[in-house]
Amino acid sequence: xxxxxxxxxxxxxxxxxxxxxxxxxxxxxxxxxxxxxxxxxxxxxxxxxxxxxxxxxxxxxxxxxxxxxxxxxxxxxxxxxxxxxxxxxxxxxxxxxxxxxxxxxxxxxxxxxxxxxxxxxxxxxxxxxxxxxxxxxxxxxxxxxxxxxxxxxxxxxxxxxxxxxxxxxxxxxxxxxxxxxxxxxxxxxxxxxxxxxxxxxxxxxxxxxxxxxxxxxxxxxxxxxxxxxxxxxxxxxxxxxxxxxxxxxxxxxxxxxxxxxxxxxxxxxxxxxxxx
Amino acid sequence: xxxxxxxxxxxxxxxxxxxxxxxxxxxxxxxxxxxxxxxxxxxxxxxxxxxxxxxxxxxxxxxxxxxxxxxxxxxxxxxxxxxxxxxxxxxxxxxxxxxxxxxxxxxxxxxxxxxxxxxxxxxxxxxxxxxxxxxxxxxxxxxxxxxxxxxxxxxxxxxxxxxxxxxxxxxxxxxxxxxxxxxxxxxxxxxxxxxxxxxxxxxxxxxxxxxxxxxxxxxxxxxxxxxxxxxxxxxxxxxxxxxxxxxxxxxxxxxxxxxxxxxxxxxxxxxxxxxxxxxxxxxxxxxxxxxxxxxxxxxxxxxxxxx
Numbered sequence: 001x002x003x004x005x006x007x008x009x010x011x012x013x014x015x016x017x018x019x020x021x022x023x024x025x026x027x028x029x030x031x032x033x034x035x036x037x038x039x040x041x042x043x044x045x046x047x048x049x050x051x052x053x054x055x056x057x058x059x060x061x062x063x064x065x066x067x068x069x070x071x072x073x074x075x076x077x078x079x080x081x082x083x084x085x086x087x088x089x090x091x092x093x094x095x096x097x098x099x100x101x102x103x104x105x106x107x108x109x110x111x112x113x114x115x116x117x118x119x120x121x122x123x124x125x126x127x128x129x130x131x132x133x134x135x136x137x138x139x140x141x142x143x144x145x146x147x148x149x150x151x152x153x154x155x156x157x158x159x160x161x162x163x164x165x166x167x168x169x170x171x172x173x174x175x176x177x178x179x180x181x182x183x184x185x186x187x188x189x190x191x192x193x194x195x196x197x198x199x200x201x202x203x204x205x206x207x208x209x210x211x212x213x214x215x216x217x218x219x220x221x222x223x224x225x226x227x228x229x230x231x232x233x234x235x236x237x238x239x240x241x242x243x244x245x246x247x248x249x250x251x252x253x254x255x256x257x258x259x260x261x262x263x264x265x266x267x268x269x270x271x272x273x274x275x276x
Numbered sequence: 277x278x279x280x281x282x283x284x285x286x287x288x289x290x291x292x293x294x295x296x297x298x299x300x301x302x303x304x305x306x307x308x309x310x311x312x313x314x315x316x317x318x319x320x321x322x323x324x325x326x327x328x329x330x331x332x333x334x335x336x337x338x339x340x341x342x343x344x345x346x347x348x349x350x351x352x353x354x355x356x357x358x359x360x361x362x363x364x365x366x367x368x369x370x371x372x373x374x375x376x377x378x379x380x381x382x383x384x385x386x387x388x389x390x391x392x393x394x395x396x397x398x399x400x401x402x403x404x405x406x407x408x409x410x411x412x413x414x415x416x417x418x419x420x421x422x423x424x425x426x427x428x429x430x431x432x433x434x435x436x437x438x439x440x441x442x443x444x445x446x447x448x449x450x451x452x453x454x455x456x457x458x459x460x461x462x463x464x465x466x467x468x469x470x471x472x473x474x475x476x477x478x479x480x481x482x483x484x485x486x487x488x489x490x491x492x493x494x495x496x497x498x499x500x501x502x503x504x505x506x507x508x509x510x511x512x513x514x515x516x517x518x519x520x521x522x523x524x525x526x527x528x529x530x531x532x533x534x535x536x537x538x539x540x541x542x543x544x545x546x547x548x549x550x551x552x553x554x555x556x557x558x559x560x561x562x563x564x565x566x567x568x569x570x571x572x573x574x575x576x577x578x579x580x581x582x583x
Contacts, residue, residue: 151452186565262492
């Protein structure tokens with residue numbers, strides 16, 4: 001019972017996150033994508049399927065396939081599709097896009113949204129993009145989207161964000177030899193160019209997570225906080241923080257989030273390219 | 277990010293490191309022409325990313341009489357405001373006489389009698405009566421508020437000179453992420469240096485941390501209708517001149533504080549120089565991508581407030 005309640009809670013917050021980010025992005029797709037050309041769409045990290053379902057509902061000629069490695073999220077996605085009476089959406093559990101194989105030239109658009117860290121490890125980006133390219137039809141689009149939440153009035157929030165950076169870079173990585181920034185978003189264009197995609201453009205939109213009159217933004221932060229708590233073992237594994245210190249940070253962030261003074265922002269970075 | 281320090285402010289500095297920063301600033305003053313060009317470019321880019329808005333849409337400037345621009349620098353914002361609102365009397369205050377002289381020359385050239393320019397320390401009580409102006413504007417106050425704890429005083433003083441119902445607007449920016457590792461390293465070393473001097477509000481050293489904390493300060497100053505607008509600064513290859521304006525400033529600022537960076541042991545001098553060379557190369561990369569955030573915060577003085 002407790003487990004099913006938790007999943008339902010995740011579902012609600014994921015919906016809030018999806019709607020908040022769609023509003024911030026001013027739509028489901030960047031203007032560079034010609035929606036009239038879309039018939040089959042692949043969402044590689046669909047979570048509860050909110051984007052996939054909304055896209056299918058908004059465009060009656062579009063069929064969407066959603067993948068996620070989390071079986072519980074896929075189950076939620078299927079329930080959501082049923083509730084939305086959307087028969088043009090299919091969801092499959094897929095471990096790192098390796099188990100499920102599609103034919104070459106299947107999709108008109110591959111959409112990848114990575115809202116939470118950690119992103120794909122750097123060495124996995126290249127094979128991932130090549131695989132996406134194989135599944136794409138010629139003239140098909142790839143749209144990589146990343147959320148970068150870096151700015152906050154909460155010291156505990158900032159500290160937790162910094163710890164995430166450290167997890168991604170490895171502890172004690174010297175500044176002068178830093179090879180990457182934390183969020184994958186600013187590297188999308190370079191990665192797409194390396195994978196020989198063409199007509200690469202990007203779009204960056206601000207996202208507001210704070211303010212006294214922004215309950216959906218704060219709910220997104222709650223989702224972020226819940227995700228951090230779930231990944232506590234990672235912080236301890238890298239020996240970045242003690243268990244007690246982590247708990248103090250989480251409790252402080254929770255208090256800050258409840259305060260009217262809370263102000264936090266980030267950016268949605270979308271990089272779009274075409275397979276020629 | 278040019279550092280401008282008035283004499284009074286220098287006296288208030290306590291640490292040796294801060295004193296060193298002051299002397300560095302004095303020793304590397306840009307020429308008047310450079311200051312003008314940099315300020316103009318900066319203003320144009322800020323305006324571009326704010327959708328051409330000089331102030332948040334919520335502010336009813338057409339109904340106002342008096343505006344105060346605190347930390348006005350060479351007056352770029354003032355001249356644009358005067359161009360759109362001939363009815364306004366606009367007072368610009370800055371601690372730096374050199375930049376004010378540039379602004380005065382421009383005002384006199386165009387006979388703009390609606391503009392008044394005064395030298396005063398923005399950290400001290402302002403030479404303006406209580407409840408005198410309709411709108412106080414402060415952009416990049418971070419450049420003069422040497423220590424974060426000075427912000428509440430500056431906000432309090434701004435609220436004092438505001439008429440009941442008048443508006444206070446604070447505009448700050450954060451450069452956040454850049455795909456070039458050397459640009460990112462320079463940004464981080466600048467932040468770390470500022471953090472060591474106690475000039476940032478973000479203890480993690482990831483950001484300056486000022487823009488987002490000002491929101492709480494405006495609420496604590498008992499202003500009404502406190503809110504903020506967000507605008508992205510595009511630092512990538514699609515951002516046009518922005519990468520060179522904002523990232524160029526980052527490189528200039530880094531040069532300014534290089535001795536301090538070395539003294540603090542953050543980087544060796546040669547290491548620093550290599551990063552700067554690499555950062556300049558990265559600005560030419562065809563897939564350069566990055567972003568910053570402009571936060572435009574505002575609040576209204578209560579109609580019922582007591583002087």
